[in-house]
Amino acid sequence: MSFERPALKAVLSLALVLASAPAWAHTGSVAGGFFGGLAHPVFGIDHVVAMVAVGLWGAFLGAPAIWLLPIVFPLVMACGGVLGILGVPIPAVETGIATSAVVLGLMVALAARPPLWVAAVLVGAFAIFHGHAHGAELPAGADAVAYSAGFVIATGLLHLCGIAFGTLAAWPAGRLAVRTAGGAIALAGVAFLALQ
Amino acid sequence: MSLARAAVVAALALTATPALAHDVVPGVGGFYGGLLHPLLIPAHLLALAGIGLFLGQQQRPMSVGLLAVFTASLVIGVIAIVSAVSPMYQGEVVLGVAAVAGLLVALARPIRALLSLPLITIAGIAIMLDSVPDDMSMQRTFLALVGTVIAAFILATLIAEATRALAHDWQRIGVRILGSWIAASAILVLAVRLAR
Numbered sequence: 001m002s003f004e005r006p007a008l009k010a011v012l013s014l015a016l017v018l019a020s021a022p023a024w025a026h027t028g029s030v031a032g033g034f035f036g037g038l039a040h041p042v043f044g045i046d047h048v049v050a051m052v053a054v055g056l057w058g059a060f061l062g063a064p065a066i067w068l069l070p071i072v073f074p075l076v077m078a079c080g081g082v083l084g085i086l087g088v089p090i091p092a093v094e095t096g097i098a099t100s101a102v103v104l105g106l107m108v109a110l111a112a113r114p115p116l117w118v119a120a121v122l123v124g125a126f127a128i129f130h131g132h133a134h135g136a137e138l139p140a141g142a143d144a145v146a147y148s149a150g151f152v153i154a155t156g157l158l159h160l161c162g163i164a165f166g167t168l169a170a171w172p173a174g175r176l177a178v179r180t181a182g183g184a185i186a187l188a189g190v191a192f193l194a195l196q
Numbered sequence: 197m198s199l200a201r202a203a204v205v206a207a208l209a210l211t212a213t214p215a216l217a218h219d220v221v222p223g224v225g226g227f228y229g230g231l232l233h234p235l236l237i238p239a240h241l242l243a244l245a246g247i248g249l250f251l252g253q254q255q256r257p258m259s260v261g262l263l264a265v266f267t268a269s270l271v272i273g274v275i276a277i278v279s280a281v282s283p284m285y286q287g288e289v290v291l292g293v294a295a296v297a298g299l300l301v302a303l304a305r306p307i308r309a310l311l312s313l314p315l316i317t318i319a320g321i322a323i324m325l326d327s328v329p330d331d332m333s334m335q336r337t338f339l340a341l342v343g344t345v346i347a348a349f350i351l352a353t354l355i356a357e358a359t360r361a362l363a364h365d366w367q368r369i370g371v372r373i374l375g376s377w378i379a380a381s382a383i384l385v386l387a388v389r390l391a392r
Contacts, residue, residue, distance in 0.1 A: 033238075034238075067369040067372065067373065070373055070376075071302050071372055071373055071375075071376040072376075074376045074377055074379075074380035075299070075302065075376050075379060075380055077380060078379065078380035078381075078383040078384050079383070081380075081383070081384045081387065082383060082384065082386075082387035085384065085387040085388055085390075085391045086387060086390065086391050087391070135384065135387065138384075138388065143238065144384075144385045144388040144389070145238035145239045145242065145291075145381065145385045146238045148380075148381040148382075148384040148385050148388075149238060149242065149377070149381040152377045152380045152381045152384075153377060156373060156377055
C-alpha cells in the first residue's frame, strides 16, 4: 500500500475534510438548554441571596410591592441581559451584584418602607447588573429560548422563596426571623464584596 | 478495489447524512408533526402562551373576536406558505410577538381591540411562516401546516379560557408575573439572535 500518489493523497484529504462534523452554532438540546438555564442562577450564591432578598422585601412591604417587584425584576433584568449579550460593557458588574445583596438585605433588616417607586427603581437598578452577568454568561451552544426561559423561571422561583419566607412577617416572631434573614443576606453581600 | 476507489467510497460513506425532514420528533412528520410543532418549539410555545394569557385577560366578547382573528391569521399564514411566500426574520417576529404579549400581560391594562389586532394578526402569520417543514412533499407539508393551525388554536384557546377562569387576585397576579417571565425570556433570545 503506497500513499505516494498525489491523487490518492488528495482523495484521502478530501475524505477527512468531508467526514468532519460541521460546527453547528445551535447544538444545545431544548431540555438541556432549559435545565442549564434553570440551574444557572441557583449555582451563583450571590444571585441567589439577592433574588431571595427581592422576594423578602416585597413580602415585607406588602401589596402591591409583593407582586410588583417580582414583575419589575425580570423585565429590567432582561434589559441588562440584552446589554450583556450584545457586549455593551457595564462597569463593576460583580460589585453591583454584591452591593445588591448588601442594600436589599439591609432594607429588609432595617424594615425600610420607602415609597413604592423608590423600591421599584432600586430593585430595577440592581436587576441590570444581574441581567448583564446572566446575558454575558449565556452559553453559545445552548438552546437560547429554553435556556432563557429556564433562568427567568429560576429567578422568579427564587423570588417566590423569598416571598414565602417573607409572609412570616405577619407574626411578631416571624418578623424577627425575616429581618434576621435580611441581615444575614446583607452580611453575605459584604463577604462577596470583600472576596472581590 | 484499488485504494483510491476505496478512499472515494469511504469519503462518500462518511459524508452521507441522515435524511432529516425537520421533524420535531424524529419519525413523526406530516399532520402529527405539525400538531406537535407549537408544543415543542420553545419560541412558539412562548408566543402562544403570551397570546393566550393576553386573550384571557380581555373581556369575553373581545377575547372571542380576537381569537377568531388569530385563527384567520393562522390560515392566512398557510395561504402565504402555499403561495410560496419566502419570509425573512419570521423567527424574530415570533419572539417579538412573545415579548409584546408578555409585556401587555404584565401591565394588565385595558387595551382597545383595534390596538390588539396588529399583534394578534402578526402572531398568527409569523407562527405559521416559522412552521414550514423542510424536505417534504406538498401533501405532507399541507397536512403538517393544518396540524400546526389546529394545535396553535387549541393551545391559545385553552390558555385563554384557563386564564379567564382564575378568580382570585393572587392568581391574576400570578398571570402578570408569568407575562413578565415570557417577555423577559423573549427579549433575551431576541438579543441573542441579534448578537449572532
